[in-house]
Amino acid sequence: MKCSSARVRPESWHRRGAACVLLMLAVALVGAFDFDRLERQLIARFGPAHVPLLRDWQRALAEVRPMSETDKLKKVNEFINRRIAFDDDLEIWNLSDYWATPLETIGQGRADCEDYAIIKYYSLKDAGVPLAKLRLMYVKARLEGPAGPHLQAHMVLAYYPAPNAEPLVLDNLVTEIRPASQRRDLFPVFSFNSEAIWGGAAGSSPKGPGGTSQLSRWEDLLQRARREGFD
Numbered sequence: 001m002k003c004s005s006a007r008v009r010p011e012s013w014h015r016r017g018a019a020c021v022l023l024m025l026a027v028a029l030v031g032a033f034d035f036d037r038l039e040r041q042l043i044a045r046f047g048p049a050h051v052p053l054l055r056d057w058q059r060a061l062a063e064v065r066p067m068s069e070t071d072k073l074k075k076v077n078e079f080i081n082r083r084i085a086f087d088d089d090l091e092i093w094n095l096s097d098y099w100a101t102p103l104e105t106i107g108q109g110r111a112d113c114e115d116y117a118i119i120k121y122y123s124l125k126d127a128g129v130p131l132a133k134l135r136l137m138y139v140k141a142r143l144e145g146p147a148g149p150h151l152q153a154h155m156v157l158a159y160y161p162a163p164n165a166e167p168l169v170l171d172n173l174v175t176e177i178r179p180a181s182q183r184r185d186l187f188p189v190f191s192f193n194s195e196a197i198w199g200g201a202a203g204s205s206p207k208g209p210g211g212t213s214q215l216s217r218w219e220d221l222l223q224r225a226r227r228e229g230f231d
Contacts, residue, residue, distance in 0.1 A: 032061070033126055034229050038103055041228060046107035053083060054106050057123075064127045073159055076123045077170045077177055084119070085110045086172060099217050101225040114155040116172040118221065121157055121193070122230055133160050135191040136218075137201055141173065142185045151187070158191060164203045194222055 035058045042054055060079045064072045087110040089098045102119040105111045111119070117136045124134060134157065141154035158167035158180070167180050174183065180201065188201035190208075197208040197215060212218055 033058075037229050041103060042107050045103075050106055050109050053109060056083065057106060061123060061126055067127075069129055069133075069159075069161075072124060072127050072129060073168065073170060073177055076120055076127065077175070080116060080120050080123065081172055081175045084116065086112065086116075088112050097217070099221045101221060101228055102230060103225075103228045111172075113172060117155045117157040117170070120170050122225070124157075124159075129159070131193055131195060132163070134158070135160070135167070135193050135198065135201075137167075137169075137191040138189045139201075140187040140189065142187070154186070156186065158201065160203050162203070167201065167203070192218060 035054065039051060039054055042051060057079070060075065064075045067075065084105060089095050089112055092098070092108050092110050092112070093100075099118065100108070100111065100115040102122045105115045105119045114136070121134055121136055125131060137156050137158045139154050139156060140151040142149050143152050154173070157170040159170065160167045168177050169180055169183050169186070170177055171183075174185075180186070180188075191198045191201050191205070192212060192215060194212065196211055198205040199208055208214060212222070
């Protein structure tokens with residue numbers, strides 16, 4: 001921002017201040033979800049129990065929109081990890097594998113790993129983070145168990161500050177956001193967003209042929225989310 005040395009009458013400052021407030025409010029609302037519509041759907045499908053969570057999510061997204069991308073990542077990651085309880089799909093949906101929309105995750109108040117990644121993806125997209133910087137990443141996670149370490153399928157959200165930059169990892173297992181090189185417990189398999197699929201985790205990885213149509217669960221999720229109002 002350039003600073004001007006020109007003298008301005010006091011009433012001009014009031015007018016400019018009001019205009020700045022209106023501009024900030026407009027910026028905060030850009031890309032905002034239709035939360036009235038989402039609340040009606042939430043109540044119809046899941047009852048009113050998690051309406052407060054939906055409204056808190058709405059407030060959290062409004063607060064992060066004016067922030068830097070780094071702060072957006074931190075605040076969204078903290079909110080979702082703190083307010084959504086972990087559970088598996090058998091307990092939540094009575095299914096072995098189900099990818100929940102953000103509304104479904106809020107409606108249940110519970111999520112497994114891919115649901116955490118999905119709602120963070122939509123949250124940051126709504127908060128103004130460019131889609132090209134966000135990818136959901138399917139990985140094998142090394143976990144410690146009673147019989148020793150083992151690998152388990154897992155999903156995280158990756159943020160790329162620049163096309164060829166090392167991604168930052170948003171996760172529900174390790175809640176601190178860390179560069180991928182510091183997550184030696186994760187072994188990437190492929191990554192994707194709503195525009196493409198990549199054969200690896202590197203920003204320079206080639207896009208897979210056929211777009212997201214090659215990943216049926218993701219395509220189904222995108223269609224269900226659009227019907228709910230998530231573009």
